[in-house]
Amino acid sequence: DAGVTQSPTHLIKTRGQQVTLRCSPISGHKSVSWYQQVLGQGPQFIFQYYEKEERGRGNFPDRFSARQFPNYSSELNVNALLLGDSALYLCASSLEGSPFRNEQFFGPGTRLTVL
Amino acid sequence: EDQVTQSPEALRLQEGESSSLNCSYTVSGLRGLFWYRQDPGKGPEFLFTLYSAGEEKEKERLKATITKKESFLHITAPKPEDSATYLCAVQARGNEKLTFGTGTRLTIIP
Known part of the structure; x- marks a missing residue:
């Protein structure tokens, strides 16, 4: 079985732009969480989604948003x-x-x- | 607020030299304590889940233990391929969020 997949692998943007990151969970998994990991630190929790509903939000500004689709895949958006x-x-x-x-x-x- | 502190930050061992990594934690009702291995530039790889004090889990050269305040990852006779950053995380009851420590960067010298 395939593991969790994410796209793209790498992305370069300039300040002020917007970005969308994508994630497909393991087959049968209905919960998706997003984390940010800055170099040299442990991952920091951003969001958790279950059955298309937000179940948890970390201490990140409103520029960060996410959603989950009926097939349980998810997108993370970061503005500005x-x-x-x-x-x-x-x-x-x-x-x-x-x-x-x-x-x-x-x-x-x-x-x-x-x- | 849930907190995880890992020590040491970095550890260099000779091949075959056993040691332990420490994870001290505070959490409002432990649902689970997790150990992950992370190679540079990659996502964390799941190793173990521990649920309550006194529990132990083993996998190859790794053994994880837990008390009410800390967890240890014991590495026996390590090999160079065990070199990685080892992350500890806790999950509180009623919550999916993982709170991570900053990790221990382990280097095994041949």
């Missing part, structure tokens, strides 16, 4: 890019609803560079 948005953006999928099947499996990430 800043230099500080340069990071590895990670998508993770999991089985929701089971206390003992809550592992999150990560995709390879999208490396965003803002110039």
Whole structure:
């Protein structure tokens, strides 16, 4: 079975632009979470979606938004890019609803560079 | 607020030299504690989930243990291919969010 897939792999944008990142979860997983990982740091939680509804939001500005589609894939949008948005953006999928099947499996990430 | 602190930040070992990585945590009702391995430029790879104090999990040269305040990742007779950053994360009850530490960068010298 395929793991979590993300696209694109790399992206270069300039300040003020907008970007859309895409994620497809593992087959059968209905929950998708997004994380931002700045170089040298651990991943920081941005959003969690389950059954197309937002279930959690981290401490990120309103420039960050996301959505989940009926096939459980997800998009992360970032508007008005800043230099500080340069990071590895990670998508993770999991089985929701089971206390003992809550592992999150990560995709390879999208490396965003803002110039 | 949930917090995770990992130590040391970096660790260099000779091949075959066993050691332990530490993860200290505070969380409002532990749902799970997770260990991941991350290679440079790649996404974290899931290793273990621990649910309660006293639990242990093993996989090849790795063994994870947990108490009410900390978790350890023990590496026995490591090989150069074990070189990576090891991340610890906690998940609180009623929450999908993972709170990560900053990781331990492990280097195994042949």
